Amino acid sequence: xxxxxxxxxxxxxxxxxxxxxxxxxxxxxxxxxxxxxxxxxxxxxxxxxxxxxxxxxxxxxxxxxxxxxxxxxxxxxxxxxxxxxxxxxxxxxxxxxxxxxxxxxxxxxxxxxxxxxxxxxxxxxxxxxxxxxxxxxxxxxxxxxxxxxxxxxxxxxxxxxxxxxxxxxxxxxxxxxxxxxxxxxxxxxxxxxxxxxxxxxxxxxxxxxxxxxxxxxxxxxxxxxxxxxxxxxxxxxxxxxxxxxxxxxxxxxxxxxxxxxxxxxxxxxxxxxxxxxxxxx
Numbered sequence: 001x002x003x004x005x006x007x008x009x010x011x012x013x014x015x016x017x018x019x020x021x022x023x024x025x026x027x028x029x030x031x032x033x034x035x036x037x038x039x040x041x042x043x044x045x046x047x048x049x050x051x052x053x054x055x056x057x058x059x060x061x062x063x064x065x066x067x068x069x070x071x072x073x074x075x076x077x078x079x080x081x082x083x084x085x086x087x088x089x090x091x092x093x094x095x096x097x098x099x100x101x102x103x104x105x106x107x108x109x110x111x112x113x114x115x116x117x118x119x120x121x122x123x124x125x126x127x128x129x130x131x132x133x134x135x136x137x138x139x140x141x142x143x144x145x146x147x148x149x150x151x152x153x154x155x156x157x158x159x160x161x162x163x164x165x166x167x168x169x170x171x172x173x174x175x176x177x178x179x180x181x182x183x184x185x186x187x188x189x190x191x192x193x194x195x196x197x198x199x200x201x202x203x204x205x206x207x208x209x210x211x212x213x214x215x216x217x218x219x220x221x222x223x224x225x226x227x228x229x230x231x232x233x234x235x236x237x238x239x240x241x242x243x244x245x246x247x248x249x250x251x252x253x254x255x256x257x258x259x260x261x262x263x264x265x266x267x268x269x270x271x272x273x274x275x276x277x278x279x280x281x
Contacts, residue, residue, distance in 0.1 A: 006061045010054055017049045100126045157181045158189050165197050171204055173212035179223055191257055195250045199227040199272055202246065207231025207270060225274040233265045
């Protein structure tokens with residue numbers, strides 16, 4: 001029943017009740033009920049009907065009103081998040097990208113080893129901040145597309161957010177997830193999601209893979225996340241290269257949570273593992 005229908009029912013039920021009662025009383029009950037008794041019974045009947053029917057309608061109307069207020073509040077939050085995401089993208093993210101290009105030009109111009117080390121440090125910082133900003137933009141926009149009343153990162157399961165990242169990737173990636181969402185803290189969700197996003201980007205841009213796999217396992221409290229692809233892999237340890245900023249940042253994120261990172265090449269596949277409490281399988 002709609003909000004408008006409820007309002008009309010609240011107005012019409014007492015009126016119709018009085019009308020029907022007066023008609024029945026005058027047409028059929030006058031020989032049995034006196035005029036004074038009938039006058040006393042009229043408000044009693046209206047009261048009983050109001051308590052049984054109209055009160056329920058009022059409750060429904062209040063419930064609908066609360067739902068509308070929640071929807072308005074959620075819409076306001078989503079609009080503000082979208083506005084903030086746009087401002088981050090148009091302002092900070094583009095400025096950081098320009099700064100990254102300028103530092104890269106500086107790197108090409110300067111060949112001294114000491115200067116190159118400084119440039120690498122600057123580029124790493126810029127790269128890290130740029131990824132933080134873009135991650136914030138992605139989180140804001142993902143949550144803004146959610147239909148939940150309280151659009152927060154913690155309100156959406158990590159499994160679903162990984163699925164969204166995969167959905168935005170042109171390369172087919174199979175997801176197999178066996179870890180309950182409540183075993184992660186809010187910080188772990190944010191950090192793991194950032195690492196997984198970086199891993200998926202690497203599969204798409206650097207590995208030149210045609211297929212990827214993501215698997216989450218929880219064996220007796222030891223949690224492991226495996227990202228695998230059939231790309232071209234690597235010939236030297238990527239962690240020894242200074243310009244692999246994404247991998248270095250990923251390793252630092254996991255280390256801060258006491259998680260481990262392992263990157264290996266096995267049977268023409270590249271395997272990246274995040275594991276907790278030293279578990280390597």
